[in-house]
Every structure is written in C-alpha cells, then in structure tokens.
Amino acid sequence: MLSQSVITKLKSICGEKDVITSKIGMYAYGYDGTMLEGSHVGIVFPESTQEVVDLVNFCREQGIAIVPRGAGTNVSGGTLPSDGSIVMNFARMKKLLEIDLENYVAIVEPGVVNWDIQETLAKYGYYYPPDPASWKASTLGGNLGESSGGPKCFKYGVTRDFIYGLEVVLPTGKVIWVGGRDFSSEPMYDLTRILVGSEGTIGFITKAAIRIQPIPEAKRTMLAIFNTPEDASQAVADIVSAGIIPTTLEMMDNLIINTTEDHCGAGNPRDAGALLIIEVDGHPGDLEAQVETIGEVAKKANSKDFKVATSAAEVDKIWLARRVAFGSVARVKPNYGVNDITVPRSNFPKAIAAIEKVKKDFGVTIGTVAHAGDGNLHPLILFDQRNKDEVDSLHAAEMELCRIAIDLEGTISGEHGIGILKKALLPKEFGPVGMDVFKKVKRSFDPQNQFNPGKLIDL
Amino acid sequence: MLSQSVITKLKSICGEKDVITSKIGMYAYGYDGTMLEGSHVGIVFPESTQEVVDLVNFCREQGIAIVPRGAGTNVSGGTLPSDGSIVMNFARMKKLLEIDLENYVAIVEPGVVNWDIQETLAKYGYYYPPDPASWKASTLGGNLGESSGGPKCFKYGVTRDFIYGLEVVLPTGKVIWVGGRDFSSEPMYDLTRILVGSEGTIGFITKAAIRIQPIPEAKRTMLAIFNTPEDASQAVADIVSAGIIPTTLEMMDNLIINTTEDHCGAGNPRDAGALLIIEVDGHPGDLEAQVETIGEVAKKANSKDFKVATSAAEVDKIWLARRVAFGSVARVKPNYGVNDITVPRSNFPKAIAAIEKVKKDFGVTIGTVAHAGDGNLHPLILFDQRNKDEVDSLHAAEMELCRIAIDLEGTISGEHGIGILKKALLPKEFGPVGMDVFKKVKRSFDPQNQFNPGKLIDL
Numbered sequence: 070m071l072s073q074s075v076i077t078k079l080k081s082i083c084g085e086k087d088v089i090t091s092k093i094g095m096y097a098y099g100y101d102g103t104m105l106e107g108s109h110v111g112i113v114f115p116e117s118t119q120e121v122v123d124l125v126n127f128c129r130e131q132g133i134a135i136v137p138r139g140a141g142t143n144v145s146g147g148t149l150p151s152d153g154s155i156v157m158n159f160a161r162m163k164k165l166l167e168i169d170l171e172n173y174v175a176i177v178e179p180g181v182v183n184w185d186i187q188e189t190l191a192k193y194g195y196y197y198p199p200d201p202a203s204w205k206a207s208t209l210g211g212n213l214g215e216s217s218g219g220p221k222c223f224k225y226g227v228t229r230d231f232i233y234g235l236e237v238v239l240p241t242g243k244v245i246w247v248g249g250r251d252f253s254s255e256p257m258y259d260l261t262r263i264l265v266g267s268e269g270t271i272g273f274i275t276k277a278a279i280r281i282q283p284i285p286e287a288k289r290t291m292l293a294i295f296n297t298p299e300d301a302s303q304a305v306a307d308i309v310s311a312g313i314i315p316t317t318l319e320m321m322d323n324l325i326i327n328t329t330e331d332h333c334g335a336g337n338p339r340d341a342g343a344l345l346i347i348e349v350d351g352h353p354g355d356l357e358a359q360v361e362t363i364g365e366v367a368k369k370a371n372s373k374d375f376k377v378a379t380s381a382a383e384v385d386k387i388w389l390a391r392r393v394a395f396g397s398v399a400r401v402k403p404n405y406g407v408n409d410i411t412v413p414r415s416n417f418p419k420a421i422a423a424i425e426k427v428k429k430d431f432g433v434t435i436g437t438v439a440h441a442g443d444g445n446l447h448p449l450i451l452f453d454q455r456n457k458d459e460v461d462s463l464h465a466a467e468m469e470l471c472r473i474a475i476d477l478e479g480t481i482s483g484e485h486g487i488g489i490l491k492k493a494l495l496p497k498e499f500g501p502v503g504m505d506v507f508k509k510v511k512r513s514f515d516p517q518n519q520f521n522p523g524k525l526i527d528l
Numbered sequence: 529m530l531s532q533s534v535i536t537k538l539k540s541i542c543g544e545k546d547v548i549t550s551k552i553g554m555y556a557y558g559y560d561g562t563m564l565e566g567s568h569v570g571i572v573f574p575e576s577t578q579e580v581v582d583l584v585n586f587c588r589e590q591g592i593a594i595v596p597r598g599a600g601t602n603v604s605g606g607t608l609p610s611d612g613s614i615v616m617n618f619a620r621m622k623k624l625l626e627i628d629l630e631n632y633v634a635i636v637e638p639g640v641v642n643w644d645i646q647e648t649l650a651k652y653g654y655y656y657p658p659d660p661a662s663w664k665a666s667t668l669g670g671n672l673g674e675s676s677g678g679p680k681c682f683k684y685g686v687t688r689d690f691i692y693g694l695e696v697v698l699p700t701g702k703v704i705w706v707g708g709r710d711f712s713s714e715p716m717y718d719l720t721r722i723l724v725g726s727e728g729t730i731g732f733i734t735k736a737a738i739r740i741q742p743i744p745e746a747k748r749t750m751l752a753i754f755n756t757p758e759d760a761s762q763a764v765a766d767i768v769s770a771g772i773i774p775t776t777l778e779m780m781d782n783l784i785i786n787t788t789e790d791h792c793g794a795g796n797p798r799d800a801g802a803l804l805i806i807e808v809d810g811h812p813g814d815l816e817a818q819v820e821t822i823g824e825v826a827k828k829a830n831s832k833d834f835k836v837a838t839s840a841a842e843v844d845k846i847w848l849a850r851r852v853a854f855g856s857v858a859r860v861k862p863n864y865g866v867n868d869i870t871v872p873r874s875n876f877p878k879a880i881a882a883i884e885k886v887k888k889d890f891g892v893t894i895g896t897v898a899h900a901g902d903g904n905l906h907p908l909i910l911f912d913q914r915n916k917d918e919v920d921s922l923h924a925a926e927m928e929l930c931r932i933a934i935d936l937e938g939t940i941s942g943e944h945g946i947g948i949l950k951k952a953l954l955p956k957e958f959g960p961v962g963m964d965v966f967k968k969v970k971r972s973f974d975p976q977n978q979f980n981p982g983k984l985i986d987l
Contacts, residue, residue: 251874444711
C-alpha cells in the first residue's frame with residue numbers, strides 16, 4: 070500500500086483525479102486479455118511527457134516499479150501489474166498531434182486507439198496498415214509494446230515496420246527521440262526497433278511518428294473453400310509461389326467455420342475443412358490478373374468453391390465469419406487460450422498437421438485461425454477455467470505448440486508478445502547466449518528493473 | 529607488430545595463406561573509400577564461423593582489436609584499421625548458401641558481392657532490392673554494416689528492411705542467431721536491427737537471411753529535365769503527393785549533368801538546372817496511369833522535357849549519366865568528398881537551397897546527386913587533396929552540410945554510415961542522452977571495446 074505522502078506527491082505530479090488508489094480502481098486495472106489477475110498499489114494517468122518523466126523519477130527514488138498500460142487487450146500478460154507496482158495508464162495521452170500527408174507520417178500519443186487513427190486518416194484517403202484484431206479497442210502504445218500484427222501484415226509488415234521514430238522516457242527519467250521523423254535510415258544502433266516490441270521493459274513511448282500511406286485505389290476480396298486444411302495450406306504456398314503477395318491470406322478451420330455459423334450464419338459450408346479469405350489491393354489495372362491466378366491456384370488445390378466479391382456487401386459477408394471467430398468459440402467452451410506461433414511459410418502444412426496431433430495427444434479442442442501468408446497461426450484451445458484438468462491440458466498443449474513452432478524453425482510469438490505467459494519458453498527459442506544478450510540490453514537501459522519488471526525476462 | 533608466436537597461432541587457426549603480415553599486405557588493407565589511411569598489424573581471412581570464433585577468442589585474450597572488412601568501398605572510414613588492430617577480411621566467406629524461393633529468402637555469407645547475389649537470383653526471376661551504387665564491388669557484409677541504401681530504396685527500403693535474421697559472432701566469442709529465417713516478427717528486443725548498421729562494433733555477421741522477391745513484371749523509366757533544381761524538387765514532392773511511390777527518383781544537378789556530358793556524352797542538355805530519373809515498377813496494367821500522372825506533374829513543375837523510354841537501349845541511355853556521375857567529377861577536380869545527408873522529403877527544396885548557399889559561403893564546388901524520393905542528398909564537394917586550403921574548405925563545408933541536415937529535422941548519414949568521419953557530429957544529432965544510450969549498448973555487447981574500436985563512438 071502506498072503511504073499518504075507518496076499518494077500526495079503522485080497527485081501533485083499528475084493531478085488529483087489522475088491518481089487512483091481505491092480498491093475498485095485496483096481491481097479494474099489489475100487484469101488484461103489473459104483473464105489473469107495481478108496486484109498493484111495504484112494507478113496514475115499522466116497527461117504529458119513531463120508528467121511521465123516526473124512520475125518515473127519519483128517512483129525510481131521510492132523504489133516503486135511501474136507497469137505501463139494501454140487498453141489492456143494484451144493476451145500474453147504484459148500489462149498485468151506486479152506486486153507493489155504502480156500502473157501507468159496512458160489512456161489520457163491520446164492526441165493525434167499531426168498528420169503530415171506530404172511526408173507520409175502522423176505523430177501520435179500512445180493512448181490513441183488504433184481505430185481512431187484509421188478513421189481520422191481515412192478522411193484524407195490515408196491509412197496506417199497494422200491492423201490487430203483488437204484495433205477498435207487497443208491503443209497505439211499497446212500495439213507498439215507488442216509490435217502487433219494483423220490481417221494486412223502479410224503484405225505490409227507489422228508495427229515495427231511502420232515506425233519512423235519515437236519519443237521515449239527512459240528509466241533514468243531522461244527523454245530521447247529515437248529514429249527519424251519521416252525516414253527510417255538513421256545511422257547508429259537502431260533503437261526504434263528494440264523499443265518497439267519491448268513491452269515497456271526498457272522505455273515508455275510518449276510519442277510515435279508512424280508511417281501512413283494512401284489507401285490503395287482498389288481491392289478484391291475472395292473466398293476459397295477447401296475439403297481439408299492441407300489443401301488450403303497448399304493453396305497458400307502456391308499463391309505466393311506464383312509471385313502474388315496478397316494483402317490478406319486468412320485461414321479458418323472446420324471448428325471455427327462451425328462456431329461462426331452457429332453464431333451468425335455467415336453462410337459457409339459446415340462440412341468444409343478450411344476456408345481462405347484472400348484480399349489483394351493496388352491499382353485497379355493490376356488486380357484482375359491476380360484474381361484469375363488465385364482462382365486457378367485454388368482450383369488446382371482442390372477448392373470446393375471459389376468466390377470473388379462483387380459488392381461491398383459481399384466483401385462484408387466474406388469477412389463476417391473471420392470478424393466473429395474469436396468470440397464465437399464461447400458456444401463450445403467458456404474460455405480459450407490464444408496461441409500465436411509462427412513458422413516459415415513452407416512449414417505451414419507441417420504446423421497444421423502438428424496441431425491435429427496435439428488435439429489427439431492432449432485431448433484438447435482446438436479451433437485454428439491463421440494469418441496464413443505469414444505462417445502465423447492462432448490455434449485457440451477451448452477450455453473451462455473452472456475445470457482443473459482442462460486447465461492443465463491447456464497449459465501442456467500450449468507448451469507443446471510452442472515446442473512445435475521452434476522445431477519448425479519458427480517462433481513462439483508472432484504478434485502477441487511474451488509478457489509473462491511465454492517467458493519460460495524464451496530460452497528454448499533463443500538459447501542461453503541469446504538470453505544473456507537480452508539481459509544485458511535490459512540492464513543497460515533499466516539497471517534497477519523499474520520498468521515492467523518480470524515481463525519478458527527475469528534479471 | 530605481432531610477435532612470431534601470435535602469428536603462428538593465427539595461422540594455426542585460419543591457415544598459412546590466410547594470415548598476412550607483410551608490409552605490402554598492410555598497405556593494401558590499410559585504406560578504404562575515404563582515401564584515408566589507417567595502420568594495423570596484420571590481416572586474417574577466416575573461412576568459417578568457427579574460424580571467426582577462434583580468432584575473436586584468441587585476439588580478446590591477447591588484447592588485440594579487430595577491424596572487420598569487406599570490399600573496402602566504405603566512404604565514412606568504418607573499415608579503416610586502427611593502430612595495433614588486426615583486419616578481419618571476410619572476402620573468403622562468400623558462399624551463397626541457400627536460395628529458398630518458397631519462403632522468399634536467401635542465406636548468404638558476408639563476403640558475397642551484392643551484384644553476384646543479384647545475378648544468381650535473376651536466373652530464378654528474383655532479386656534483392658537494396659542496390660548501393662557500389663554493388664558491383666561491395667559485399668553484403670559491408671552493406672549490412674552500413675545498412676546501405678541505393679536508388680531502389682525509396683520504394684523498397686534500405687538493407688535493414690531486408691534482413692530476416694543473422695548469425696553473429698559476439699565479442700564474447702559466442703555465436704547467436706538473431707531474428708527469424710523468413711519472417712521478421714520475432715518477439716523480444718529486435719537485435720537484427722541494431723546489428724545491421726552497427727559497422728561491426730558490436731558483433732561480426734557470419735551469415736544473413738536476406739529477403740528476396742520476384743522481379744516486378746514490368747517497369748517504366750522516365751527522364752524529366754528542369755530549368756532549376758527547385759522545379760525538380762517540386763516535381764518530386766508532387767509525384768509522391770499524387771500517391772505514387774516510384775521505385776527510383778534520382779536527381780542530378782547542372783554540374784553533374786555537365787561532368788557526365790564531358791565524360792560520356794549521355795545526351796542531356798548542358799543548360800538544364802537539374803534532371804530526374806524516375807522509374808516505376810509493378811504489374812503491367814498498373815504503370816500507364818502512373819506514367820501519365822508523372823508526365824503531368826513534371827509539366828506542371830515547368831519541365832523543359834519529359835521522355836519515357838520505349839526500349840531497353842533507351843533505358844540504358846537514361847541511366848548512363850547517373851551511373852558515371854561520381855567518377856565523372858574527376859574532370860573538374862582530382863578528389864571529392866561524398867556527403868550523405870537526408871532530410872524529410874518536404875524539406876528537400878530547402879536542402880537544395882542550403883547547398884547553394886554553402887557553395888557561396890565556403891567557396892567550394894559542389895555537384896549534387898540525390899535519391900530525391902528519400903530526401904537523401906549526396907552533395908559531392910570537389911577538391912584537390914594536395915591543396916591544404918581546399919581540404920580545409922571541404923571539411924568546413926561538410927560540417928555545415930551536416931548542421932543543415934540536423935536543422936532540417938534530418939540526419940547526417942542516410943546510407944553511408946558514420947565510421948570515423950562523422951563521429952564528431954553524432955552528438956549534435958542525438959544529443960548527450962542519446963549518445964549515452966548508444967555507449968551503454970556498445971558496452972553491453974563489447975565491454976573491452978575489441979570490435980572496430982573508435983568507430984561510431986568513443987567509449
């Protein structure tokens with residue numbers, strides 16, 4: 070518990086209403102998308118970089134750790150508070166400071182919701198490609214912490230690929246600007262890239278220069294239905310081998326097709342083994358040939374059906390099932406564990422086969438949604454958290470999925486981060502030497518382990 | 529000078545013929561593209577990662593610093609040996625280990641020449657976008673050290689943007705693989721990005737997984753001639769504002785137009801203030817509308833002439849002047865200093881105007897070539913190194929150009945690195961806090977300052 074004098078000082082820094090120490094406040098900010106709970110001693114809501122600096126300095130002097138937080142949609146535990154820490158909620162630093170169309174850049178504060186950026190940019194005919202599924206709720210600060218991906222990331226890249234520069238408050242309380250304002254080819258060690266994805270463990274981002282681009286003139290949306298996930302995987306490999314890089318290559322398996330049908334009757338065949346949602350974008354003159362090639366590839370991979378949307382309504386219909394996919398599994402079990410493994414695209418069929426084996430070996434129910442072009446799979450393991458056996462099986466199956474990803478030359482986390490949930494698996498992926506380097510980097514920024522301690526690595 | 533026992537040990541590690549300590553050998557590896565000279569005590573040519581490890585360990589025990597080297601085309605002094613150091617030349621680690629078209633990746637050793645990679649990939653219809661002007665000579669290891677750019681980098685990005693993963697020998701002698709094999713969305717601190725561009729100061733890259741892509745189906749090459757550099761800059765801004773991202777947007781000023789005419793009679797008008805070489809690539813259906821828009825933009829910016837190449841021979845003719853640009857200035861003065869400033873694209877006209885002022889204020893002759901789309905300018909300051917006054921003016925003018933770049937929210941180095949030449953200017957760009965962070969990063973990797981000491985920063 071914080072002493073009254075500490076609370077008074079915190080309030081003097083960021084204002085009476087921007088410090089919460091009530092029990093209900095603790096509860097509200099004690100969890101994230103993992104449904105786990107953490108414990109902490111208070112929440113502060115800075116409204117400026119200077120307030121962040123003052124809070125960081127004061128907390129360092131007091132030996133109080135700080136856990137940064139955006140919308141709390143994080144699914145790996147990165148925003149779960151740790152004992153005795155203060156939660157620093159960036160929700161009130163939510164200004165879209167500047168849109169500079171000439172240089173294709175926008176300057177934003179970390180508390181802006183991804184979707185709000187998109188809506189504003191759309192008025193000018195621009196957008197910011199990284200589009201995590203949580204984009205209507207998640208903040209850019211959270212996206213930066215996790216280096217979030219999304220359906221469009223196959224063609225365009227993840228959050229890391231769209232950041233020109235950052236204003237960062239370091240654990241020393243000093244403020245630096247890393248990277249450029251509208252170009253990324255800076256000399257020296259590229260600190261932008263280690264800060265993005267660092268889950269608030271080495272610096273708190275207070276401004277970001279994000280790369281924006283004109284909305285493509287045209288897009289085409291396709292739906293291909295397959296008898297088996299193997300056929301769908303083959304189509305994915307063949308589309309890319311044909312030299313086409315779709316914006317989106319989303320896969321859903323039979324279980325997800327059925328839960329989404331139950332949920333909203335999207336109109337997909339319940340006996341399909343898998344479906345692919347494929348989108349290409351670019352100049353209008355470009356797209357017909359690509360659509361034709363993709364149709365041929367799907368046919369060659371034994372598609373049962375292949376549709377090209379001819380209206381906005383048909384596009385929405387194709388996307389409907391994918392949009393409700395995560396929520397729809399609640400019809401089978403009350404809880405699900407999202408996995409986030411990524412493998413080289415050529416190993417995608419092997420990953421699909423391995424997931425089938427995990428189902429049998431661990432007796433778990435899995436529905437898989439995948440950003441297939443990136444080799445990024447989200448096998449959702451369905452369970453009931455009131456059932457200890459199911460929880461145990463969940464954890465065992467999750468460990469096995471990560472082991473499979475590493476065996477297939479992949480990674481345990483493509484876009485959801487490490488947080489606390491996957492921390493134990495990191496040494497398997499990076500080895501003792503890699504872990505040692507990570508620790509040295511963390512220590513060089515944050516020797517007192519004040520920033521989001523216990524996330525990513527233990528010192 | 530190395531003792532006989534040290535030489536014997538070095539030879540036992542990498543073989544008799546792979547260690548040079550002769551005077552002529554010292555001379556041959558004592559300089560780089562800056563035309564400065566460094567001093568060192570020997571050259572080793574490892575042929576495998578294990579040899580690199582053994583050399584690093586032995587040299588560390590002996591307190592000998594190591595300066596990595598590729599083809600030595602570096603223009604910022606990053607490969608200049610430092611007193612008492614050993615040069616580690618990676619020229620014999622030049623295997624193209626694997627081309628994996630399915631995953632769009634090639635695995636290469638650092639000694640492979642960029643051009644050799646391109647020629648091999650072209651047989652399969654693929655290429656690796658970063659194309660520094662030195663590509664027929666420079667090695668991928670050197671490109672990685674500097675995070676080299678090139679004409680195609682406006683659309684596609686610099687070296688940093690094309691590296692999935694790296695095998696790295698650390699100053700501890702340990703070997704790590706950082707990044708993925710064919711995806712870049714790894715969790716944890718993104719070490720790939722701090723290693724690329726680190727000029728061999730924190731690790732030696734022994735393998736790289738580079739991102740390759742299919743050669744675009746079509747391209748169109750255009751030449752626009754303008755009365756003034758200001759008009760050309762306006763056209764650059766307007767092309768991008770029109771939502772077009774050309775592959776290439778190269779600018780040459782009047783002086784360079786004239787030296788290239790003297791050199792090879794490329795056929796450009798000697799009274800032109802500037803020319804732009806513009807290339808767009810993509811699907812064939814896509815390009816006509818872009819060519820038309822670019823033609824209209826050029827006209828609006830008062831172009832004197834606008835040509836679209838209709839044959840491979842015409843494309844070559846358009847590129848001829850640009851290809852010989854750097855060499856052609858020898859007709860005016862025997863030496864030139866390459867500058868490498870980058871500014872936000874919207875400040876490009878201001879940078880062009882500022883270069884004009886530098887010419888007058890410092891009495892120097894400058895010819896400017898620019899990757900205008902990136903805002904990356906190479907003002908070549910022509911001088912005679914036998915004339916002390918000219919050398920002094922050169923240095924003063926170079927400092928002024930860097931100051932201008934920083935004032936215009938840019939960077940002192942877009943693609944040529946820092947090495948030793950620009951080291952003194954770094955604090956102006958990054959400030960004391962930034963420099964402190966860089967030093968901490970360097971120390972966390974290389975506490976003994978064994979890897980390329982004295983480059984980038986002094987500890």
